[in-house]
Structures are given as structure tokens and as C-alpha cells.
Amino acid sequence: MSRERAPSDPRDARLQALERIERHKQRKVRLRDERITLAHGAGGKATQTLVEAVFLEAFRNPLLEKLEDQAVFETKGQRLAFTTDGYVVSPLFFPGGDIGDLAVNGTVNDLAVSGARPLYLSAGFILEEGFAVEDLRRIAASMARAAAAAGVSIVAGDTKVVERGKGDGCFITTAGVGVLEREDTLGAERARPGDVVLVSGAVAEHGVTILLARGHLEIEADLASDTAPLHGLVATLLDAAPGEVRCLRDATRGGVATVLNEIAAAAGTGIALREADIPVREPVRAACELLGIDPLHMANEGRLVAVVAPEAAERALGALRSHPLGAEASLCGRVTAEPEGLVLLETHFGGQRVLDVLIGDPLPRIC
Amino acid sequence: MSRERAPSDPRDARLQALERIERHKQRKVRLRDERITLAHGAGGKATQTLVEAVFLEAFRNPLLEKLEDQAVFETKGQRLAFTTDGYVVSPLFFPGGDIGDLAVNGTVNDLAVSGARPLYLSAGFILEEGFAVEDLRRIAASMARAAAAAGVSIVAGDTKVVERGKGDGCFITTAGVGVLEREDTLGAERARPGDVVLVSGAVAEHGVTILLARGHLEIEADLASDTAPLHGLVATLLDAAPGEVRCLRDATRGGVATVLNEIAAAAGTGIALREADIPVREPVRAACELLGIDPLHMANEGRLVAVVAPEAAERALGALRSHPLGAEASLCGRVTAEPEGLVLLETHFGGQRVLDVLIGDPLPRIC
Numbered sequence: 001m002s003r004e005r006a007p008s009d010p011r012d013a014r015l016q017a018l019e020r021i022e023r024h025k026q027r028k029v030r031l032r033d034e035r036i037t038l039a040h041g042a043g044g045k046a047t048q049t050l051v052e053a054v055f056l057e058a059f060r061n062p063l064l065e066k067l068e069d070q071a072v073f074e075t076k077g078q079r080l081a082f083t084t085d086g087y088v089v090s091p092l093f094f095p096g097g098d099i100g101d102l103a104v105n106g107t108v109n110d111l112a113v114s115g116a117r118p119l120y121l122s123a124g125f126i127l128e129e130g131f132a133v134e135d136l137r138r139i140a141a142s143m144a145r146a147a148a149a150a151g152v153s154i155v156a157g158d159t160k161v162v163e164r165g166k167g168d169g170c171f172i173t174t175a176g177v178g179v180l181e182r183e184d185t186l187g188a189e190r191a192r193p194g195d196v197v198l199v200s201g202a203v204a205e206h207g208v209t210i211l212l213a214r215g216h217l218e219i220e221a222d223l224a225s226d227t228a229p230l231h232g233l234v235a236t237l238l239d240a241a242p243g244e245v246r247c248l249r250d251a252t253r254g255g256v257a258t259v260l261n262e263i264a265a266a267a268g269t270g271i272a273l274r275e276a277d278i279p280v281r282e283p284v285r286a287a288c289e290l291l292g293i294d295p296l297h298m299a300n301e302g303r304l305v306a307v308v309a310p311e312a313a314e315r316a317l318g319a320l321r322s323h324p325l326g327a328e329a330s331l332c333g334r335v336t337a338e339p340e341g342l343v344l345l346e347t348h349f350g351g352q353r354v355l356d357v358l359i360g361d362p363l364p365r366i367c
Numbered sequence: 368m369s370r371e372r373a374p375s376d377p378r379d380a381r382l383q384a385l386e387r388i389e390r391h392k393q394r395k396v397r398l399r400d401e402r403i404t405l406a407h408g409a410g411g412k413a414t415q416t417l418v419e420a421v422f423l424e425a426f427r428n429p430l431l432e433k434l435e436d437q438a439v440f441e442t443k444g445q446r447l448a449f450t451t452d453g454y455v456v457s458p459l460f461f462p463g464g465d466i467g468d469l470a471v472n473g474t475v476n477d478l479a480v481s482g483a484r485p486l487y488l489s490a491g492f493i494l495e496e497g498f499a500v501e502d503l504r505r506i507a508a509s510m511a512r513a514a515a516a517a518g519v520s521i522v523a524g525d526t527k528v529v530e531r532g533k534g535d536g537c538f539i540t541t542a543g544v545g546v547l548e549r550e551d552t553l554g555a556e557r558a559r560p561g562d563v564v565l566v567s568g569a570v571a572e573h574g575v576t577i578l579l580a581r582g583h584l585e586i587e588a589d590l591a592s593d594t595a596p597l598h599g600l601v602a603t604l605l606d607a608a609p610g611e612v613r614c615l616r617d618a619t620r621g622g623v624a625t626v627l628n629e630i631a632a633a634a635g636t637g638i639a640l641r642e643a644d645i646p647v648r649e650p651v652r653a654a655c656e657l658l659g660i661d662p663l664h665m666a667n668e669g670r671l672v673a674v675v676a677p678e679a680a681e682r683a684l685g686a687l688r689s690h691p692l693g694a695e696a697s698l699c700g701r702v703t704a705e706p707e708g709l710v711l712l713e714t715h716f717g718g719q720r721v722l723d724v725l726i727g728d729p730l731p732r733i734c
Contacts, residue, residue: 036498041528054500055524058507059514063522065486071522073487075546078443084489084542086527120430120440122451123422124540126493131403133421140425147426155430155438157422158540160453161408162732166535172659173491173525175451175542179442365529 017265017341029053037361040323041088043253044358048204048295067262068187069249071111073182073232079180081116083107083217086173091366092135093321094213096206096224099143099172102301102367104251105229108150108177112302113248115186115238116178121147123174128167137168150229152176184238188266190246196313197271197333198306200233200326202279203256204298208287210366219290220282228302232324237306240319244312249305252367254358257296259305260333260343261357271343274356281362296345299366307335375627380721384632384708396420404728408455410620411725414597431683434629435554436477436616439547446547448483450474453540457732459502462579463573463591466539467509469668469734472596474543475517479598479614480671482553482605483545489523490541495534506537517596518545551605555633562698563680565673566639567600567693569646570623571665575654577733586657588650595669597648600692604673608684611679616672619734621725626662626672626701627710628724638701638710640722657718663712665727666733674702 031053038048063071087103100223104121111118123143127136147154203261207226211217230250238245249259256278264271280288280295288295302325308316313331320326336344345355399419425429434627437450454470455636471488478485490510514521532594534545571590597617605612616626623645631638647655648663655662669692675683680698687693703711712722 024459031500034500036494036500036503036528038496038528038530041494041526047526050526051391051524054507055503055526058504058511059521059524061520061522065522071487071489073522075447075486076443076445078445080442080447080544082487082489082538082542082544083523084491085525086491086540088493088529119442120438120449122438122449122542124451124491124542126453126538126540127402127403127408128457133401133403133417136403137421137425144425153428153430153535154426154607155428156450156542157418157426157431158452159408159414159417159422160455160538160732161403161405162455162535162538163405165532168529168533170591171493171527171529173451173453173493173540173542174490175449175489175523175540177447177449177544181511181732248652333624353489359697365527 001174005335005350006036012357014339014342017339038364039361042358042361042363044258047304053059071112072114081111081114081178081180083110084173084175085110085199086171087367088171088365089210089367090168092169094225095209097227098139098142100139100147101169102227103172103174104143104146104150105301107174107229108152108229108231109250111176111178112234113250114180115182115184116180117171118150118152118176118178121152121174121176123153123154123172124158126167127159127161128169129161129164131169138172142242150231161178162314182238184243184245186245186247188247188263191267191269191307191335193269193335193337194310195307196310196318196331197273198308198320199256199330199332200236200304200320201280201328202281203300203303204280204288204295207283207298207363208367211363219287221287223283226302227301230304230324230325233304233320233323236323237316237319241308241312241316244309246307251300251301251305255297255299256305257294257343257355259358263307264343265341266350268340270336270339271333272336273343274346275348277330277332279328279330293362296355301367381709384706394553399600405731406728408731409725411625411726427455430530439481440715448478448481448545448547450477451479451540451542452456453538454734455538455732456734457535457575458580459536460649462576463593465506466537467506468513469594470539471510471513471517472540472594472668473734474541475519475596475598476617478543478545479601481547481618482548482549482551485517485519485543485598486543487520488519488541488543490539491525493534494526494528494537495536496528496531498536499687500555501539517598525567549605551610551612553612553614555614555630558630558634558636558674560636560702560704561677562613562674563641563677563698564674564702565684566623566645566697566699567687568695570667570670571647571655571662573668574665574730574733575651579654586654588654590650593667593669595692597669597671597692600687600690601673603682603690604686606677608683611676613674616656618667618670618672620665620666622664623672624661624710624722625724627734630674631710632708635707637703637706638700639703639713641713642715644697644699646695646697660729663722666730668734671686
């Protein structure tokens with residue numbers, strides 16, 4: 001694993017942030033690694049570098065350059081959203097869900113955070129020879145339930161099988177198409193100083209649940225993945241604050257910290273976050289402390305981060321809290337003019353520290 | 368590998384074909400295997416059974432039930448096509464192409480055979496820890512070239528990494544969206560007795576190229592994969608015979624034989640095929656004989672099978688031959704009223720035999 005150290009000196013952090021803004025503008029980045037490491041799949045800094053240096057460099061086009069969770073395109077006056085995500089979570093089954101509902105909800109959410117109504121999903125399976133058909137049935141049933149709950153149909157699919165030892169049971173790649181029926185245009189670059197940052201519920205539960213499900217830790221906790229389809233919550237929010245929501249993200253790999261850093265870089269703003277206002281359940285906090293991982297770097301699969309105009313703050317918070325998936329929503333930060341591209345965390349102890357994107361890979365195959 | 372034997376008695380074949388028609392009507396099929404085998408990924412009979420018994424059973428909806436290469440849906444009066452395919456080909460690089468252009472062309476073709484103009488692609492990568500970044504760059508460059516050639520943009524992507532020994536270098540799952548701008552409605556069920564069957568060029572070259580690239584055979588041949596985007600060829604054909612093309616398929620896994628069996632089952636017709644009229648290059652024929660595999664069961668990645676109204680036969684053939692990708696197109700068969708659901712091959716020797724779908728898996732990871 002190629003771990004880069006987080007900067008201890010704030011000036012280094014500042015330099016890195018400026019580099020990140022510059023990189024975001026120019027989208028010209030160099031990848032120094034010669035081999036793929038687990039960190040390249042962790043959704044943090046190494047993933048960003050790989051995506052920008054290899055894929056963006058090769059495929060360069062205006063839709064991809066936005067590096068949002070989905071591409072929004074227009075055909076015959078109709079705006080559509082299109083997205084894909086691969087799922088390699090291990091174990092395949094865990095408290096609160098399995099790879100099947102994860103694969104449906106994840107793609108539904110990538111569509112939903114553009115403001116789109118998710119319509120159709122495709123599912124490509126890469127199975128390992130010897131995989132139990134009974135497990136596949138269980139995964140398919142779970143996908144079907146998740147699709148029904150999200151109001152989408154799985155309309156296209158594909159199945160490939162690789163030899164024993166060349167895969168790991170079941171990988172799923174879903175893609176999705178949705179339709180944008182609202183006037184709202186959402187985008188990380190639309191955040192501006194004064195906007196408020198909302199999070200829809202307690203963070204890090206999916207990540208910690210997966211780690212505990214692997215049984216490597218001597219912790220027993222009554223935890224379940226937060227995997228859920230967010231399109232209903234998003235609709236409730238957009239109804240309450242039309243034209244006032246700047247951007248939405250579901251905070252998956254890399255966690256809330258990575259999402260907020262991406263927003264700060266895209267908007268060229270700072271973000272001031274209050275640790276005390278970010279809901280974290282006690283067993284999650286305990287597990288994260290034991291692991292030495294910030295819960296803000298942990299993956300969520302049903303948590304929305306919203307940046308909203310200040311005049312809509314209370315309405316937006318109220319709307320989120322009115323929905324079962326947003327009952328614990330919290331106003332946890334503000335967009336600031338300075339320092340550009342940096343997320344500053346006001347800690348429980350009253351101090352302040354730079355909150356960086358996820359570095360390295362403490363959590364392989366979390367989704 | 369769970370190989371089922373092809374029936375030696377024509378009456379058995381007839382029974383199986385009737386079962387297949389019945390199954391196609393009812394879409395109610397039982398999967399007896401307890402474990403996934405390579406045959407489930409080969410695109411033949413085992414794949415059909417798995418897809419119908421597990422995925423169709425769980426996800427059942429009118430779009431998926433058609434089991435075409437793509438789903439066609441309508442939103443705001445606009446018809447769109449949506450498809451996905453996974454690529455696990457081994458080796459990743461082979462004469463004539465690599466997993467990258469295969470992944471682009473394959474999805475472009477699945478859109479094209481619905482009559483759609485391919486617009487946007489997504490690409491999900493599942494990489495194995497340790498994979499060479501240089502190889503990934505080469506694959507991305509090849510995808511970019513293929514996308515440019517097909518006139519599509521890769522607008523969404525995702526990267527996951529699995530531990531060494533849990534993957535095999537690089538798997539890619541692409542999805543695609545296209546727009547149907549023509550009046551034509553294509554579908555396997557539209558074939559009717561008297562229609563002609565056309566194939567756009569020499570068959571089995573992709574499959575044999577991959578097998579030779581593995582180096583398991585002591586054959587040297589100047590062969591290359593036929594991987595190519597078929598949207599231009601399809602447009603040329605539809606322009607020449609508007610409203611007269613019944614259905615199109617690209618004959619990938621399972622080969623021309625499997626595609627024709629699917630058409631016969633969906634249409635409830637027979638198909639009479641003349642072996643002598645199916646172009647097969649000499650080294651391909653030699654390799655297939657050595658392997659004991661029918662070239663009609665071998666994968667193609669740039670070969671179109673078209674069923675066309677009899678009055679358009681000459682025009683359609685001329686149109687195909689006018690295009691560089693269809694220069695060797697051939698009229699190789701006819702749709703017949705009887706025997707329902709069966710493909711009968713008139714052999715080189717003047718005999719007649721039932722041409723079944725691909726059984727078992729002689730060709731793992733061909734795409």
C-alpha cells in the first residue's frame with residue numbers, strides 16, 4: 001500500500017490545497033506509481049490522481065471533466081443523468097445489507113444527487129467459478145427489493161464468469177439513467193461563501209459495519225450499514241428549497257471529509273466544519289478511535305451532504321429532518337471565502353485542524 | 368465444467384427446441400446447478416438458463432423480458448437505448464485489439480443493433496492490486512481511440528481495486544446510452560418465414576485469435592480480432608432498407624449459431640442456414656477443426672447478423688457490401704415456417720443437421 005503522510009505543518013497543507021485547486025482548474029496531474037495499489041481504489045487522494053492522470057487524460061470531454069458523481073447531458077431538450085459504479089465489497093453479506101442493495105442504492109444515489117429521478121439500471125456481474133448459486137439468488141432478490149423501493153427497473157444486464165482464483169465470488173457493476181425534471185442545476189462549483197453545510201445523519205456506519213463484519217476486530221457492536229436510496233430525501237430537500245441548493249453528494253468512499261474537500265476545490269472556497277455538530281454514534285466513534293481512522297474518512301452509503309444558500313438553511317434542515325432518512329440531519333459547517341480549497345475542522349477540544357481527503361487505504365473493499 | 372451433450376437424435380433436438388420456445392414464451396426456467404461454472408459465462412445455453420432462472424426471475428419487468436442486447440425505453444416522446452456488458456478477456460492484449468477497444472465496441476454494438484445512434488458510455492474498472500499502470504494507460508488510450516471512432520464520449524466512470532489474487536489484472540464493465548432517431552422497430556420476434564438471413568463478414572475470427580494468443584495451440588496464423596464498431600454499418604443497412612430490417616444482432620459469445628437460435632425461438636420460426644454461404648477464413652477453419660469447435664459457435668466482436676424482408680434482400684446485401692466492415696457480407700440463410708425454434712444447417716457435404724446453441728464452455732473469457 002502506498003500511503004502518503006498527511007501534512008503535519010499547516011503551511012504544507014495550505015500548499016497542497018492550492019495545488020489541488022490548481023489541479024482542479026487545469027486537470028493536469030502526474031501519476032508517479034508504476035503499479036496499482038489498494039489506495040487507488042479507496043476513493044481518496046490516490047483515486048483522484050489515478051482518475052485524473054489516466055482516465056481523464058485519455059477520455060477528456062466536458063461532461064467527464066466535471067468529475068461529478070454522474071454526467072448530465074441533454075437530448076431533444078430533455079436533461080438526463082447517467083452514472084456507473086462498481087461494487088467489490090467484502091464480505092458480500094453484512095448487517096443491514098449486501099452487495100446487491102449496495103449496488104442498486106449506490107447508483108440510485110449517484111443519480112439522485114444531481115437532482116435526477118432515477119429511472120433505469122443495468123447490472124453487470126463478474127462471478128467466480130464455484131460461487132454458490134444460492135448466494136447469487138439472495139443477491140438478486142436483494143437487488144430486486146432495493147430497485148422496487150427506489151422505483152427503478154433493472155432493464156439490462158450481463159454475466160461473465162472467471163476461473164477460480166481470478167475473482168472473488170461476485171463483483172457487480174451497475175449503471176443508471178435518470179431524468180432531471182426540476183429547474184435546479186446542482187454542482188460543487190456553485191458553493192459560495194456563507195452557504196451552509198448539512199449532513200443528513202450519523203456518519204461512518206457503513207464503513208465500520210463492514211470492518212466489524214470481517215471479524216478482524218475484537219469489537220461487538222449493534223451496528224448496521226446505512227445503505228439506503230436517497231432520491232426521496234433529495235426530492236424533499238429540493239421541494240423545500242428550490243433554487244437554493246448548491247450541490248449534493250452522497251459521502252461514500254473517502255467519507256464526508258473527501259466530499260467536502262472536493263467541493264472546496266471545485267468552488268475555490270474554504271469550508272469550516274464543527275466536529276461537535278457531526279453526528280457519530282458511540283460504537284462507531286469507539287471503533288474509529290481503536291482503528292485510528294477519522295469517522296469523517298469512513299464510507300457511508302446512505303448519507304447526504306448538502307450545501308445550501310444561507311437563507312434556506314432552516315428550511316432545508318427542517319425538510320431533511322422531516323424524512324425518515326434525515327431524522328438526525330445536522331447543520332455542521334459553513335462555506336468560507338478563505339482559505340481557498342481547504343476544509344478546517346473545529347475539533348471537540350476547541351482547536352482547529354486541516355481536514356484532508358483520505359490518504360492511503362485504511363479500508364479496502366468497503367463498497 | 369457442466370457440459371450438456373448436444374442431442375444426437377433429431378427427435379431429441381426437436382423436443383429441446385419446443386421446450387426452448389415454450390421457455391421463451393413463459394420465461395419460467397429452472398437452474399439445477401448449485402455452483403457457478405465457466406459455462407454460465409460462455410453466452411450459450413447455461414448462460415441463458417442462469418439469466419432466466421435467477422436474474423429475470425428476480426428483476427422481472429417488460430423491458431428486461433425481451434432479453435435483447437439492449438433495453439429501449441421512451442421518455443418524453445424520445446426513444447433511448449440502454450445496455451451494459453462486462454469484459455474479462457484473457458489475455459488483455461491480442462492481435463487486432465485489447466480489452467479497451469473491445470469494451471467500447473461491444474457496448475457501441477449492443478446499442479447499434481437496436482437501430483440507435485450511440486451517444487454516451489460509462490466505464491467501470493475493477494483492477495487487481497499490482498496491475499501495471501502502463502498497461503492501464505494503454506487500455507485507456509485504446510478506449511479513447513475506439514470511442515472517437517464510434518463518435519461516443521465516455522462520460523462517467525468508476526475504479527475499484529481488489530487484493531492481489533482476487534482479480535485478474537483488469538476487468539471493465541461498460542454501459543451505454545443511445546438515441547433511436549429512426550422509425551424502424553427491430554426485434555427478434557419480428558422475423559417471419561421467407562425473410563433472409565445475412566451475415567456481414569467472415570466468422571469466428573475474434574474467438575480463434577484469442578485462443579491462439581493464449582499460446583496453448585501449436586498454430587501460427589496471421590489472424591486478428593474482428594473487433595469494430597458496427598453503428599456505421601447498421602446505419603448504411605437501415606438507410607438502404609427502411610422498415611424492411613426485422614432484427615439485428617452482433618454475434619458475440621455463443622457465435623452466429625446462438626444468435627440464430629435465439630431469433631428462431633423468439634419468432635417461433637425455423638431458420639435454414641447454408642454452411643457454404645457462411646464466410647470462414649482458412650486458418651480459422653483449420654483451428655476450429657483442430658479444436659473440435661464449430662466456427663458458428665465462436666465469438667465475433669464486429670460481425671452483424673441481419674434478418675431482412677425478402678423483397679429487400681439484394682438491396683440489403685448491396686448496402687452491407689458497400690461498407691468496409693461488410694465487404695464480405697453474405698446471404699446465408701432463410702427464415703422458415705417449420706420446424707419452429709430450430710436452426711437447420713445444410714452442411715458442406717449436402718447433409719442437414721440441427722445447429723444448437725453453444726453448450727458448455729469451450730472458450731472461457733473470450734470477451
